Amino acid sequence: MKKILFVASEAVPFIKTGGLADVVGSLPKYFDKEEYDIRVMVPKYLCIKQEWRDQMKYVTHFYMNLAWRSQYVGILELEYDGVKFYFIDNEYYFAGPKPYGNIYEDIEKFAFFSKAAISALPSLDFRPDIIHCHDWQTGLVPVFLKDSFQNNPFFQGIKTVMTIHNLKFQGIWDMKTVKDITGLDASYFTPDKLEAYGDANYLKGGIVYADAVTTVSDTYAEEIKMPYYGEHLDGLMRARANSLRGIVNGIDYKEYDPETDKYIVRNYNAVNFRKEKIKNKTALQQELGLNVDPKKMMIGIVSRLTDQKGFDLIAYVMDELCQDEVQIVALGTGEERYENMFRHFAWKYQGKVSANIFYSEAMSHKVYASCDAFLMPSQFEPCGLSQLMSLRYGTVPIVRETGGLKDTVEPYNEYESKGTGFSFTNYNAHEMLHTIRYAEHIYYDKKREWNKIIDRAMAKDFSWNSSAKRYEELYNWLAG
Known part of the structure; x- marks a missing residue:
């Protein structure tokens, strides 16, 4: 012993x-x-x-x-x-x-x-x-x-x-x-x-x-x-x-389990997510005052709002990103300039952007369960837990290839139909934007491929x- x-x-x-x-x-x-x-x-x-x-x-x-x-x-x-x-x-x-x-x-x-x-x-x-x-x-x-x-x-x-x-x-x-x-x-x-x-x-x-x-x-x-x-x-x-x-x-697979999670509106699993996951999305859209549209791609962010987590990249292209057919839900607190940046865009693009400048365990579970994609463009990331939670909930991660993000998210390859998320290499705002737009293209134009990415993501085991x-x-x- x-x-x-x-x-x-x-x-x-x-x-x-x-x-x-x-x-x-x-x-x-x-x-x-x-x-x-x-x-x-x-x-x-x-x-x-x-x-x-x-x-x-x-x-x-x-x-x-x-x-x-x-x-x-x-x-x-x-x-x-x-x-x-x-x-x-x-x-x-x-x-x-x-x-x-x-x-x-x-x-x-x-x-x-x-x-x-x-x-x-x-x-x-x-x-x-x-x-x-x-x-x-x-x-x-x-x-x-x-x-x-x-x-x-x-x-x-x-x-x-x-x-x-x-x-x-x-x-x-x-x-x-x-x-x-x-x-x-x-x-x-x-x-x-x-x-x-x-x-x-x-x-x-x-x-x-x-x-x-x-x-x-x-x-x-x-x-x-x-x-x-x-x-x-x-x-x-x-x-x-x-x-x-x-x-x-x-991560604790008992605590983060879409099938039993008590914080979310509709429980789901790897078999029925195509029908059930979307009900969490429309419920969250209603709760946060976003335009209710089950087909609209929703991107989630749950993070400390700091430079380390790549928010200078997001700030740089946020206006461009808001022109796209997406909704953005941000949750977290941190540096004042990033808190205010999200508040500004939530005011400017009402119905498209939701800024939740606080931290709540319940809300974080709702974001993981409701969003289609999860954005995490860290400058460095020793391990990162949010991308593991996203994979568990069938929310496709979009990450920068660094530290634990590189080790846990396999980039989508459309020719071999492989991968559990999307990733970019250089710490560059437009490279990030390009990757987000590639993800949008798969989401809107190749729905079956998108669902297969979710299948592979939810099959991964990142339990303790x-x-x-x-x-x-x-x-x-x-x-x-």
Whole structure:
């Protein structure tokens, strides 16, 4: 029986700001329980809902040295969906209305969390073979483990995996402060260890000291070895290339299931979508005040409205796109200029464009189920989950070929009748527009071909089962 501990700053259903929480909360359920004992450790934030906090059971507490301070560490536990979750408690660090705040506070908060996660193990009666760390917030776990804990026989031989969910966020702060916070020896702050461009970098420390490094798609694993995507760490990624692998994320197929989804007007499946899916479209058209027309091609967007997600491309050709026979439904919040851009076009093209500048789980399900196509022209995309949801709902993705988008959406080929979506290569607005118009042409002029694309899309399996298999291979390789 292999024992694995996930250490992360967030996990569904307790606390979530992004896709990281979905991975950490969902993936552990999909491992073979006979062979793997997988547990999860996260901070006990005060902003976790009371209903969860009421279910947590106190395990123990102790005091731990963090450099020159002595800090309280409480441990609570809760079993959810057959997985044991541990919560590290310290109100000084984990108070506040959201899990992350100012970076200078977060730097100390996650140094504390990383050390506390390791320090808690002897009192848990659980010695993991592998500690699986997620993103910069846990980057110091492999570093601390190699440092102050190595003299203790309990910790010797524990392996670490560092998973990069988005290389853009690295946990960078000035070296003097980080030395003071962590109490790590000066020898750790050299260019081959935690130092990067004059500062200390948590994620870099994790990548240097972990036994294996993963990221969330094969293509992204290749891309981050290049300067364009490497966020100043491409040299390190090349140096660690033999320990680096990409494993694509999955989605929870029980939660995202058009056949049972409680948020949508009409349930459907891969057999009856031709008749039933369209009823979701007309219902959404009515709800959002769009012109009700079941034949009109509807393009959905569910996203953070940021540059990373390609909204500068959309903004550039939005007026041209609105001349076409399409409707556009956007859902999400983000940079003000993109929020206002969608509001402007919703005003200018009433009945054609719907701008929903908020986030709602229910509305996102309606968009996935109702639209004909889903637009995701990301500048970079480590994995991406929206395109996986679109495929699941038979909503044809139109994506840029980058990261996980390239790995999960097979471009349509009309000569071989293959593919599950449409894609373009260069980060260029008119190349995107051309691809959207090609999709319109297939939708309006070759309806049977369009339906076959949906058939293939809905037959794909991007559930967590296939990801779990690849992580199992990694754990077996590491733990021998």
